[in-house]
Amino acid sequence: MEIEIATIGGYEEVGRQMTAVRAGDDIVVFDMGLNLSKVLIHDNVQTEGMHSLDLIDMGxxxxxxxxxxxxxxxxxxxxxxGHLDHIGAITKLGHRYDAPIVASPFTLELVREEIEDEDKFDLQNDLVAMDAGDSMEIGNGLELEFVNVTHSIIDAINPVLHTPEGAIVYGLDKRLDHTPVIGDPIDMKRFREIGREGEGVLCYIEDCTNAGRKGRTPSEQVARKEVRDVLYSMEDYKGGIVATTFSSQIARVTSLVEYAKEIGREPILLGRSMEQYSGTAQRLGIVDFPEDLKMYGYRHDINNTFERVMNEGKENFLPIVTGHQGEPRAMLTRMGRGETPYQLDEGDKVIFSARVIPEPTNVGQRYQSEQLLGMQGARIYDDVHVSGHLSQEGHYTMLDTLQPQHIVPAHQNLSARASYVDLASSQGYRLGRDLHATSNGDTIQLV
Incomplete structure (x- = not known):
């Protein structure tokens, strides 16, 4: 059977992930994502109403x-x-293909919400939910399997396409978390089985975001302890405390909510995406938030909440807001610009429970946000966080576990992927033979 891989997006940048695998006459597409930095450059861009060709042209x-x-x-x-760099383009491109969208339940619900918000295209693709550990027949003699992984969002999977020539393992995005705060540990037992059954692993497509970082990526339990330590250090502070994290990081949000209550403050989730992700997780029964937890996504409700906080005393609340990357329209950025009823005073604490995504746009906007907050007297607590991506030891472990015949590094530009090329080369792979450094729009003929 002929096996061909098209590296469509995410091979020259962080974002807009898309890869297609052709096995015989059948094609499976993995991810259709958005490059958030290209959108953030244009402060007034509303992607919901834009045509796909315009979005392609702007990258x-x-x-x-x-x-x-x-x-x-x-x-x-x-x-x-469910991160936007993996699902954000489905509403713009999915209608071109007469194929179902197959995803884990939480991811599928986020895709459904994206489709409901779409203004330009009427997406009619079937939506099919499949749990980690399950599989289904695809096309002629192929099988699609979901293997449970741990990432900075719940319900993440690595899909595996089983072909007569061996398995194609699409390895974006994960870390080796054996003690996650929410959900099951990464299924290393199944990965090891896949590497040793049948024809083994023909190709492993791997996220190499942290390939230059030594050691291993810590568990989310480590971030949870850091959140607890930081918040307890502020237990006696009588001013304002504000926290921000990835809206999709439900485990982190859960920790912030829990420890806010323990130090005597009422947590409130503020921002459209914060309400979307946490509300969806709560509706699906994945997370059990306190019954009195408030979530607000609309500007009017948020302003009313801030007025209540100022009237009743900032020392009684802990707003958990959007804006960890300094996004221009996000809640924390607006607070830094003085555009909300919430007033920051000298000594108030702002906790960034997130790392800057390594893109120039994000770095610049995060810097600006922190400067604006500092000018109002806020004190920044930076990087209360652990990554959702493998570091070097995790990569070594996955290569030993899967023993792939071919490797395709992804999820970075060429210079950043060089660290992974070095790592794989040290394990006996050779560039141009079984280690494929590629670009967007290329195809690789494996069989």
Missing amino acids: AIPDDRVMADLDGEVKAIVPTH
């Missing part, structure tokens, strides 16, 4: 026109998890 979504060169039919669109 915001994958240029999927290379798909016309693949001699086959798309049988499934498979997002790995």
